[in-house]
Amino acid sequence: MPVKATNRTTDLACIAALVIWLASSVVGFSMLVAYSQSPGTLETPPLDALDVDWHPRTPFRLFVAIHPQCTCSRATANELARILHDHSDVLACKVLMYQPESAPREFGETWLMSHLATLPNTTIVRDVEGRTARTLGMRTSGSVVLYGPTGSALFYGGITVARGHEGDSVGSQCILSLLENQPPATTSTDVYGCPLERPATSP
Amino acid sequence: MLESPQTTRRAREILGARTFELYKQTDRLFAVLFVVQWIAAVAAAAWFTPLSWRGNEHYLHVHIWASVLLGGLLAAAPIAMAILKPGSMATRMTISVAQAAYSALLIHLSGGRIESHFHVFGSLAFLAFYRDWRVLVPATVVVASDHLLRGVFWPNSVFGVLTPSLGRALEHAGWVLFEDVFLVWSCIVGMRDMRQAALTQAQLEQAKASTEQIVQQRTAELQQRTEELEASVREAKLMAQKLVNAQKLESIGQLAAGISHEINTPMQFISDNTLYLKECIDRLLAMTEMYSQIADMTGPDIPWSERRRQINAMLEQSHYEELKREVPAALIESQDGIERVVTIVRAMKYFSHPGTAEKELSDLNQLVRNTVTISRNRWKYVAKVELELDENLPAIPLLPAEINQVLLNLVVNAADALREKYGDLERPAGVITIRTFCDAENANVEIEDNGDGIPEEIRCRVFDPFFTTKEVGQGTGQGLAISHDIVTNKHRGQLDFVSRMGQGTVFSLKLPIADCYHPQHPQAGVVIAAT
Structure with a gap:
């Protein structure tokens, strides 16, 4: 086969490989983003939190x-830190730390919880099997519910744009708006994080 | 320096080679970088998001799979291109796209941390290493497209807002373009510098080639000149040798008349003597015949008194007394004449010898005697020659024919100087004294005349070629110049003179006696050459 034809074949093969590579990359990124953007389970919280002794x-x-x-909830912790940084005088935060019944107490001794413990006006309580969270409609790690001065729920959902993704989010902006007595863009957003309940097959 | 088409073409070649080399090097750097980034992506995923949880159960986080698979996929193409097609535009473009994609992956894996966004700007700066502004385009397009498309169609994923935000997307892309402006400018400047450097090198190469060409041309010319010069030197040496021979022949020629006279004179009286002796012999034969007849007792009876009277008459008629006196004298004189002729002929034979290339041990005194003999007719009317020869003079290694010529020149010059002062006289007033002696280092010959001396103003030119004070036809002016050359160059000796105006001149000839033979201190293995 002439050299010129060989080179042409090689070039075509190269181009084809590059196209495949590019397409694969796009698909891969799409899948990654799709995963990141897949929200967790969220339920409407009770209108008030009278059942919670806080x-x-x-x-x-x-x-x-x-x-x-x-x-993924590290991003939530960081977003929470930003919110509390300027509004801890009007906002108190209660972190319901998921604690499986069968797990030792060390289960909750993580960098994430240590970080949350440093936030101003923040209280951390162990929530065995996420029962308290469930009463507030929170079934996914990173879920938040904001109650206002009247005791009614003003906002619920997540404060990150994706799984473990920091940065501006609709949830954060809504909370900040409410703290500043401004109408929020929405009262609910998707939440991204690990489920707070065991799989159905789990003992 | 002016840019010739050749220089421009060469500069383009150099620039092409250098940019290709730069592209290849940067390709390799990026290949390494992609490996590092891949490792970093896996490490970041393992560090930040190792596991996903569901209640109390966990499983490997998707980010781990993404870092391994997607990170590997993104790195594979540019690494393969850098290996398979280094330096090509396709490789650069692939690397550009992959690097921008890697920024997105790392940002994603780090959870959108602000710090990780610097990877975008760092990557663009790294891509500028290519000094090819076109490489920045794909990366910028990828970043801008990502922000624009997601900003428009999926704003929450990148800006955290629900409504499309084209302005923010443009702002993000604008910052990238802001950096691109400077990077493109640096690429253009860098490439311009490379182009200038290539042009400078091309000019240097051309200058070098031109210089080398000139050097080769000059070398060839120089070689030609050298060959011409060598030929001239060979010719000059040949001419000099011819000149020496010519001068020698001139000397002999000038002496020829005198020598023939010197030979002719003895030959003349030898001839006369021979005729005379023939006559004498006739007379003696006649006397013998008459004696025979007078003594014949068989013929008429003649008395003894008559016979005595006849004998006396015959003796008187034959001038017997004269015969008795003159015949021996004529024979002696003829023998003397023959010896003179033989001496002259022997000296001539010695002089006319072409000479040898190698020095041979020679008797300097004999050379002096030969010279005096040969030149006799030149000095005998103006001077008498006094020889003060050191009989213990060692045999000297020399070129006999050449030294003969030197001695002949000096003697003839001395004779000419005396002729100039005294003229030709019956009883010559001039004296030429030739002495030989030996010191620790040299055998010396001094030829002294009592002429007028050499004028002060011409003493420095005496040994110059073609310098002469003689009239035209009397000398070529080569005698002393050649003599000086023979003594100093061929014998490593010295030829000097001392002259006093009105008193005369002494020429001193010094010849080294190294390896010579001394009769009083003979050295083993040294043989005197025939002289």
Whole structure:
């Protein structure tokens, strides 16, 4: 086969390989983004949180459900830190740390929980099997519910744009708006994180 | 320097080679970088998001799979291209796209951390290593497209808002373009510098080639000149040798008349003597015949008194007394004449010898005697020659024919100087003294005349070629120049003179006696050459 024809074949093969590579990459990224953007289970919270024995002095109360091992919830912790940084005078935060019944107490001793413990006006409580969280409609790590001065639920959902993805999010903006007595863009957003309940087959 | 088409073409070649080399090197750097990035992506995923949880159960996080598979996929193509098609535009473009995609992957794996966004800007700067602004385009397009498409169609995924945000997408892309402006400018400047450097090198190469060509041309010319010069030197040496021979022949020629006279004179009286002796012999034969007849007792009876009277008459008639006196004298004189002729002929034979290339041990005194003999007719009317020869003079290694010529020149010059002062006289007033002696290092010959001396103003030119004070036809002016050359160059000796105006001149000839034979201190293995 002439050299020129060989080169042409090689070039065509190269181009084809590059096209395949490009397409595969696009598909891979799409799948990754799709995974990141797949929200967890979220239920409407009760209109008030009278069943929860927590009455801070601040007008706003924020419940946050966290799975201590969930790496995606680090982004939630960071977003929460930003919110509390400027509004801890009006906002108290209660972190409901998921604690499986069968798991040792060390289950919750993670970097994430240590980080959350440093946030201002924040309380961390163990939530065995996520029962308290479930009463507030939170079934996914990273879920939040904001109750206002009147005791009614003003916002619920997630405060990250994707699984473990930091940055501006609709949830954060809504909370900040409410804390500043501004109408939120929405009262609910998707939440991204690990489920707070065992699989159906789990003992 | 002006840019010739050749220089421009060469500069283009150099630039092409250098840019190709730069592209290949940067390709290799990126290949390594992709491996590092892949490892970093897996490490980041393992560090930040190792596991996903569902209640109290966990499983490997999707990010781990993404870092391994998607990270590997993104790295594979540029690495393969860098290996298979290094330096090609396709490789650069693939690397550009992959690097931008890797930024997105790392940002994603790090959870959208602000710090990880610097990877985008770092990657663009790294891509600028190519100094090819076109490479920045795919990366910028990927980044901008990602932000624009997601900003428009999926704003929550990148900006955290639900409504499309074209402005923010443009702002993000704008920052990338902001960096691109400087990077493109640096690429253009860098490429311009490379182009200038290539042009400079091409000019240097051309200058070098031109210089080498000139050097080769000059070398060839120089070689030609050298060959011409060598030929001239050979010719000059040949001419010099011819000149020496010519001068020698001139000397002999000038002496020829005198020598013939010197030979002719003895030959003349030898001839006369021979005729005379023939006559004498006739007379003696006649006397013998008459004696025979007078003594014949068989003929008429003649008395003894008559016979005595006849004998006396015959003796008187034959001038017997004269015969008795003159015949021996004529024989002696003829023998003397023959010896003179033989001496002259022997000296001539010695002089006319072509000479040898190698020095031979020679008797310097004999050379002096030969010279005096040969030149006799030149000095005998103006001077007498006094020889003060050191009989213990060792045999000297020399070229006899050449030294003969030197001695002849000096003697003839001395005779000419005396002729100039005294003219030809019956009883010559001039004296030429030739002495030989030996010191520790040299055998010396001094030829002294009592002429007028050499004027001060011409003493420095005495040994110059073609310098002469003689009239035209009397000399070529080569005698002393050649003599000086023979003594100094061929014998490593010295030829000097001391002259006093009105008193005369002494020429001193010094010849080294190294390896010579001394009769009083003979050295083993040294043989005197025939002289």
